Every structure is written in structure tokens, then in C-alpha cells.
Amino acid sequence: MTDSAVAATLFGPEDLRVVEHPLGPLTPGMVRVRFGAGGICGSDLHYFRHARTGDFVVTSPLVLGHEVAGEIVEISADAPALAVGDRVAVNPSRWCGQCARCVEGRANLCENIYFMGSASKTPHMQGGFASVFDATPAQCVKVPHSIAYQAAALAEP
Template sequence: MLNCEIHGARDLRVTEAPTEPLAAHQVRVGIRAVGICGSDLHYYLHGRVGDFVIRAPLTPGHEASGQVLELGAQVQGLRVGQRVALNPSRNCGLCRFCRAGAANHCDNVHFFGSASKWPHMQGAMREQVLIDAAQCIPVPDALSYEMAAFGEPLAVALHAVNEAGPLLGQRVMVVGAGPIGALVLMAAHLAGARESIAVDIVDQPLAACARVGATQTINVARDAAALEALTEGKGQVDVCFEVSGSYAALAHCIRATRPRGTVVQVGSLHGSSEGCPLNQIMVKSLRYVGTFRFVDEYAWAVDYLSRGVLDVSPLLTQALPVEQVHAAFALAADRQQAMKVMVTF
């Protein structure tokens, strides 16, 4: 089978790998679409994501969908030929976090396409995967493989909104208008937000956010005054989501959020915190929330996509065949051109 491997910074190879034997509880899935996520880009561009360094060839990809090719002897409830979205997270169900309902912090998690453990956890950017039956969520034939592959990033957004608390009637701001930021906006509207503001430094993602329902967009690099207006009177926003991984973005959130409002950190912060008014978290009695991956929200995400509750199609920039995987990664890295780019098999 064809298999994409990242060997180091800008060293992505398409190889041929042997197929693996199927265990009784597993399903063999033919991958049809895989989204390129920010972490995949970091592995490709830098050979690492934060402290997680590639030490052996890593197959990326955790946003995936496909078709059931073969069922293990003990598998029930699925059929060969069925379309499925793939939950990339396999939790142990036994550790203290799983037992407490926080499986996103499982001590023994296996998560597609991550170098956070040794041996590395291989991802879905390959022709076939073996996966536990419980990780396969059936989707209707009418849902394209590309739309089904949005299940994972939408689950991240739904979890972030779920952790934010009640949003009914709230004014929401998202700083960082990439795919996750846009999906957070959509999830916030689904949760009842009355107004949503998208903030970024690039016009293209802001335009995409407008297409999926943002009531206001601000390019802070060009119109700092518009963002400054939201800081008046100790802050004009009820709930802010930091989705860029930037301390500058976090600073915007803290300044714009009203006293006793909520700031949700979705992005993985990097760089220097100098200039970020962290003390205002105390001064304004802000509720500061971190959010990581998802728990039950993956099933919710796939259900919403399957029933057409949310239309994420405006966020898909292009789907390229695996033979053009280098072009796909190059396009995904260009924020002036791309929101979500996928690789197809």
C-alpha cells in the first residue's frame, strides 16, 4: 500500500508498505480523504511540534475518512463497503482520566500521526489503516469523504465551545481565523451566540469566516482601531477564543473580554509572553479555560455533518491526490491561499 512518511524537516516521502494482518476486533479501512492539520504542517516544515520531535519516519494525518474493506471476526455493526469517519483517538478506558470522563487526557492514548510517544503513533495518510471498530463512525453515502474528514477538527471546535460554558445570547470573538477558528465560530453559533467576531492578520481566512457566518471580521494588521474599540469600558466581548497559538492573540483576547468574562485557549502557545497582560486575568476576574482535543464531541461532529446541521464545505480549499502530496502540503502552508487542504487516495 502507498504510505506517506515524514523523515524530518521538509523530507516527505511516498513509499510502499506491506499490509498488516487484521485482528478480531479491528477493521481494515481504505483511506479516501485526509485533512492536513497545523500539527502535520509543523512536522513537515520543522520535523517537530513543540517538544515532539520526529525520531523515526512518521505517517501524518488524523483527520480522515474512508471505506470499510474488511471486518475482524468479532466486529459487529459495520459492513464491507460502508463509508466511515475515523476517530483518531483510541483511549484505554481504564486510567484515572478515562474513568473521570476526561479521556482526552488518557495516560495510554493512541492518537493518529503523533511523535509524542515512542514508538511514534502512525497516522492515516496511507492507503489503508487498521483501526478498532469503535473508532469507525458510519456516515451516509451522500456525505463526501472530504466532508466526513472534517469530523476531527469540528470535534476540537465543539469541545472548545463546550468547555467555554453557556453561549446563548453571548458576544463571541475568535482570534486566529484558520480552519479551527472558523469551526469554533460555527460551533458558537450552534450554541446560541448572538454575535461572532473573527480576528486575524490575513484577509483570506477572514473571508472564509464571513462565509460561514462571522458577523464581523477584523484584520488587526490593517485596522487595529476596530479591535481597540472592543477593549473600551474594560472589554466588550463576553467570550474570547485564542486559536492562533500566539501570545499577541491571547493579549487581544484578554484586553477585549469584559470583567467576569471567559477566555478559552485553543491554540498551542509559542514564543515570548512579553507584552501579554496576563495580570488582567486577575484584575478583571476572568475565567481562563484551556481546552485539549475532544471527548464525546467526535460523535457529535460526525452526526452534525451527516445530517447537514453544519455546512463546512466553504472551508475546503482543495483536495489533491496522494501523487501530489508535496503540492498539497505547500498549498496548506500558504495562508494567503488555503484554509483546509486534503490528500485523497
């Protein structure tokens, strides 16, 4: 397994660089995904042009990308529905699982939600425009091998 990833990293307005980032060991409860394809969203363009989108201001280097798909290359989680080699579309939201809305089964209304490639919180949650990135098993939606990565990325489940 590689010990680094290259990623499209925003440093400021119109200062987007492809840089190498170290990869530590996979955190327990996570899966590692090799990038297959991604879609460029309007928020990615706002971040690129202005280093912000609405009230969300980039205050530290930010890997963009939240419309992504790829292949699972490592699992460090209880993920019975996933296996190394699975192709997945990645849900860009990561909910806490503990707030009142999550406990009610309404994770889409999570009070502590994070989004990949977003400066909505500090520290920023890094996005998926990287050769390899990490996600929770719940973020990964299996797609058949007959679905192109490009189509899976646009699903943004």
C-alpha cells in the same frame, strides 16, 4: 486483499515521501480502512517543516494524517455497528480503555491516549495518509453515503 499500502511518510524536516509499507494480517480487534480523503492540519505542516510539533519530535519514520475518512474493507473485531463497505470518519484518538479516566467513561481524558499521525509517544502512532490503514471500531463513526469523504474527514469526530 492487498499486502501493502502506500503512505505519505515523514523521514525528517521537509523529507516527506510516498513509500510502500507492508501490511500484515489485520490485528484482532481492529478494522482496516481504505483511504477516502484527508485534511491537512497545522500539526501536519509543523511535522513536515520541522519534524516536530511542540515537544513531539519525530524519531522514526511517521505516516502523517489524523483528519481522515474512508471505507471499511476488513473487520477483525467485534464490531456489531460496522460492516465491510461502511463509510466512516475516523476519530484520530485511540484511548486505552483501562486507566482511571477511561473506566470512569471519560476516554477523552485517557492517561495513555495515542493520536494517529503523532510523535507524542514512542513508538509513534502511524497516521491515515495511506491507501489503507487500521483503526479500532470505536474510532470509526459511520457516515451516510450522501456525505462526501472530504466533508467526513473534516469532521474529525
